[in-house]
Amino acid sequence: MRNLLIISFLTLILGCTESIKPVDIAAENQILYIGNGTEPQDLDPHLVTGVPESKVLMALLEGLVIRNPDGPEPLPGVAKDWDISKDGKTYTFYLRDDALWSNGDYVTAYDFVYAWNRMLMPSLGSKYPDMLYDVVNAEEFNKGTIKDFSRVGVKALDSKTLKVSLKNPAPYFLELLCHYTTRPVHKETIESFGEMDTPGSQWTRPGNFIGNGPFTLDKWELNKVIIVKKNPSYWNSSVVQLNEIHFFPVDNASREDLMFRSGQLHVTSTVPPEKVESYQEKYPNNIQVDPFYGTYYYRFNTKKTPFDNKLVRQALSLALDRTLIVDKVTKGGQQEAFSFTPPDPDAYFPPTALEYNPDKAKDLLRQAGYEDGVDFPVVDLLYNTSEGHQKLAQAIQQMWKTSLNIDVTLTNTDWKVYLSRQSIGDFQIARAGWIGDYIDPKSFLDMMVTDRGNNQTGWSNKRYDNLLKEAANSTSQQQRFNKFYEAEKILMDEMPIIPIYTYTRIYMLHEDVKGWGNNILDSRPYQFVYLESN
Amino acid sequence: MNKQESSLFKDALIRLTTNKLSFFSLIYILLLVVVAIITPFIAPYDYAYQDLALGASAPSSDHLLGTDTLGRDLLTRMMYGSRISLMVGFLATSVALIIGVIWGTIAGFSGGKIDAIMMRIVDTLYGIPFIILIILLMVIFGRNLILLFLAIGAVEWLTMARIVRSQVLNLSKQEFILAAEAMGVSKLNIIFRHLIPNAMGPVIVYATLTVPQIMLLESFLSFLGLGVQPPLSSWGLLIRDGAVSMEEYWWLLIFPSLAFSLTLFSLNFIGDGLRDAIDPRTADN
Numbered sequence: 001m002r003n004l005l006i007i008s009f010l011t012l013i014l015g016c017t018e019s020i021k022p023v024d025i026a027a028e029n030q031i032l033y034i035g036n037g038t039e040p041q042d043l044d045p046h047l048v049t050g051v052p053e054s055k056v057l058m059a060l061l062e063g064l065v066i067r068n069p070d071g072p073e074p075l076p077g078v079a080k081d082w083d084i085s086k087d088g089k090t091y092t093f094y095l096r097d098d099a100l101w102s103n104g105d106y107v108t109a110y111d112f113v114y115a116w117n118r119m120l121m122p123s124l125g126s127k128y129p130d131m132l133y134d135v136v137n138a139e140e141f142n143k144g145t146i147k148d149f150s151r152v153g154v155k156a157l158d159s160k161t162l163k164v165s166l167k168n169p170a171p172y173f174l175e176l177l178c179h180y181t182t183r184p185v186h187k188e189t190i191e192s193f194g195e196m197d198t199p200g201s202q203w204t205r206p207g208n209f210i211g212n213g214p215f216t217l218d219k220w221e222l223n224k225v226i227i228v229k230k231n232p233s234y235w236n237s238s239v240v241q242l243n244e245i246h247f248f249p250v251d252n253a254s255r256e257d258l259m260f261r262s263g264q265l266h267v268t269s270t271v272p273p274e275k276v277e278s279y280q281e282k283y284p285n286n287i288q289v290d291p292f293y294g295t296y297y298y299r300f301n302t303k304k305t306p307f308d309n310k311l312v313r314q315a316l317s318l319a320l321d322r323t324l325i326v327d328k329v330t331k332g333g334q335q336e337a338f339s340f341t342p343p344d345p346d347a348y349f350p351p352t353a354l355e356y357n358p359d360k361a362k363d364l365l366r367q368a369g370y371e372d373g374v375d376f377p378v379v380d381l382l383y384n385t386s387e388g389h390q391k392l393a394q395a396i397q398q399m400w401k402t403s404l405n406i407d408v409t410l411t412n413t414d415w416k417v418y419l420s421r422q423s424i425g426d427f428q429i430a431r432a433g434w435i436g437d438y439i440d441p442k443s444f445l446d447m448m449v450t451d452r453g454n455n456q457t458g459w460s461n462k463r464y465d466n467l468l469k470e471a472a473n474s475t476s477q478q479q480r481f482n483k484f485y486e487a488e489k490i491l492m493d494e495m496p497i498i499p500i501y502t503y504t505r506i507y508m509l510h511e512d513v514k515g516w517g518n519n520i521l522d523s524r525p526y527q528f529v530y531l532e533s534n
Numbered sequence: 535m536n537k538q539e540s541s542l543f544k545d546a547l548i549r550l551t552t553n554k555l556s557f558f559s560l561i562y563i564l565l566l567v568v569v570a571i572i573t574p575f576i577a578p579y580d581y582a583y584q585d586l587a588l589g590a591s592a593p594s595s596d597h598l599l600g601t602d603t604l605g606r607d608l609l610t611r612m613m614y615g616s617r618i619s620l621m622v623g624f625l626a627t628s629v630a631l632i633i634g635v636i637w638g639t640i641a642g643f644s645g646g647k648i649d650a651i652m653m654r655i656v657d658t659l660y661g662i663p664f665i666i667l668i669i670l671l672m673v674i675f676g677r678n679l680i681l682l683f684l685a686i687g688a689v690e691w692l693t694m695a696r697i698v699r700s701q702v703l704n705l706s707k708q709e710f711i712l713a714a715e716a717m718g719v720s721k722l723n724i725i726f727r728h729l730i731p732n733a734m735g736p737v738i739v740y741a742t743l744t745v746p747q748i749m750l751l752e753s754f755l756s757f758l759g760l761g762v763q764p765p766l767s768s769w770g771l772l773i774r775d776g777a778v779s780m781e782e783y784w785w786l787l788i789f790p791s792l793a794f795s796l797t798l799f800s801l802n803f804i805g806d807g808l809r810d811a812i813d814p815r816t817a818d819n
Contacts, residue, residue: 253778254777254778272778272779273603274590274603274778274779274782274783275779275781275782277782278781278782321586324586324587328586328587328589328605329586329603329604387778390764391603391604393764394584394604394764394765395584395586395604397582397764397765398582398583398584398604398765401582409763410763410764411763
């Protein structure tokens with residue numbers, strides 16, 4: 001509240017005196033100001049799961065390949081070249097000779113083996129180890145059935161050659177390697193602040209952090225700002241034009257909006273929903289509505305009553321008028337989601353079964369033993385603090401009340417509490433969003449397999465697990481997609497999660513930002529971004 | 535003694551009603567309280583009823599003060615909001631008043647070691663971050679509106695205690711207290727009959743200022759998820775939501791703010807009037 005007042009006051013003063021705004025002189029100094037949504041949980045690539053964290057890690061660490069800002073085909077990163085065997089199961093990466101850590105050490109194939117070993121160690125407790133489950137024996141090692149990491153299919157043939165063996169062909173594997181979980185970490189740094197598998201140690205702090213990305217961590221003031229500076233020892237540093245990037249953890253959308261309009265940010269993380277329409281008229285050059293490969297959904301805790309009952313979950317989904325939600329509540333060009341996987345540019349068409357049918361919803365609830373909502377316990381809906389989530393939660397709260405006569409309380413907490421409550425199962429319904437890590441239905445469907453770190457619903461279905469295994473072993477893309485289709489049908493019948501809408505990435509972008517690129521995963525390597533005033 | 539005191543309060547009431555500004559303020563607050571109490575019977579809509587298809591609409595004959603972005607009637611929400619805001623304001627202030635006045639008087643009147651210890655406790659409590667304290671209370675006792683009021687009150691009494699103590703320190707050196715002591719009046723009687731009534735002026739002014747302060751605090755806590763939870767609303771929350779979209783939907787900010795500031799002004803005027811009316815030193819007969 002006070003901050004809001006101060007900022008509005010500052011805005012007023014700045015507006016009156018025409019003094020210099022940070023973005024006005026940013027082009028001269030090449031400093032990019034980014035509104036990054038919320039304070040990152042950590043900066044350890046093997047422990048974090050969120051989008052805000054991924055934005056910072058994009059600057060700090062570089063994997064074998066990097067995301068192409070303008071398309072799906074990855075660009076060479078630490079690997080200057082690679083071979084893929086004919087059966088699609090063996091990848092050999094040739095690392096470039098000039099890849100350095102920010103302290104001057106060489107980045108070697110051993111660093112990758114170390115990093116992957118670390119992420120797969122069961123004792124580290126990574127939520128994301130399944131990213132590497134395509135690698136031979138990775139899953140077994142992570143589950144503890146194999147203790148010897150040398151049996152896992154990643155080998156350093158020499159310091160500059162890395163061989164990865166997969167248990168099945170994975171057409172998306174190169175794209176997956178753009179993800180931060182597969183990036184290398186600096187062994188000496190990690191081990192000088194704890195064991196290899198110590199979570200949350202001090203190695204991610206400024207001054208300690210050794211990275212190999214285009215930028216290095218300069219400053220991290222909690223809830224204030226994270227500053228990264230150009231890394232002179234980065235192999236491709238001649239391309240990097242930005243000198244600094246400042247990430248601001250602003251989770252209040254209207255405050256972020258004020259910051260953008262008072263010239264303190266180049267890029268925002270979102271736009272307040274009630275502003276979208278008027279900004280499309282007022283700031284058509286700034287407001288960006290990009291297609292986005294992600295789904296906004298609610299997850300149920302299927303371990304607790306009443307959501308251990310499939311009929312209840314189905315009833316709650318049937319009572320949602322998704323069309324009304326995207327037209328009247330979110331208003332940002334989102335599409336109603338009728339399946340978990342977003343409609344796919346690579347021609348995977350998910351089953352589109354979800355409908356709005358309040359009568360059927362009532363009927364199902366009656367069958368579940370709660371006729372007209374009688375005896376239905378008051379349930380709690382958890383979301384992380386943000387106006388957008390709150391607005392939608394209120395709309396949905398009312399929809400359930402009107403059609404099913406059930407009472408829902410709303411609980412909002414900050415990002416870290418929200419994440420940890422979900423991971424320990426301390427919730428009944430929770431808001432969730434999932435952005436694909438690579439463009440493939442697997443990036444969505446695989447997380448719902450029994451006991452996956454990001455499943456977090458307690459839901460488990462043998463046939464679903466098997467279908468995903470079969471999909472992995474498929475020989476043709478068509479066969480894979482058929483298996484995914486079958487699996488998703490089960491998922492949308494069981495409904496441990498209810499998809500609500502397909503995201504659009506909606507944000508404000510300053511005119512001076514160039515080289516921003518366009519891809520539906522919204523990941524943009526900062527080495528290609530620069531500022532130029534018109 | 536009794537006769538004299540009852541006439542003091544009668545005089546005070548007369549003086550208060552002759553002060554036009556505080557008189558009208560009093561009427562306004564009383565009206566507000568009455569409306570807040572009978573809201574469930576007279577509200578035009580249900581506070582949670584949404585007309586999503588309608589969305590935000592400007593004031594019209596159907597919705598006198600317009601609707602918010604979820605199509606809920608603003609007048610209804612303001613009426614329900616007044617219940618929460620007034621309750622938080624008055625309840626928490628009373629808690630703060632009672633603890634603060636008693637604590638401050640005892641400290642100031644006792645002096646010496648007791649005073650030092652009691653005031654150091656106040657200083658220590660000042661040092662504890664307020665939000666953390668509230669969050670702790672919520673964790674221990676669960677989320678409960680009444681508890682929230684009490685918790686706010688239990689934190690807000692500190693300044694009150696300091697004000698009262700300084701007043702009492704000043705008063706207890708004066709002749710009428712010394713006289714009472716010399717006549718053998720018990721300490722408890724001195725505190726409640728002489729010290730507290732005489733220290734009331736600044737206390738009441740501060741109390742009327744505390745009410746709006748607490749109303750604002752409540753909206754801040756609700757935003758953090760610790761106070762009122764949607765779909766219920768309070769004035770503070772309505773204003774915060776309105777401020778977000780003031781360029782698009784002016785009525786969402788203007789009407790709740792108007793109601794809120796009118797209330798704050800009234801409370802201040804009443805405070806001023808009361809101070810003039812109650813203070814025995816301004817007695818004109």
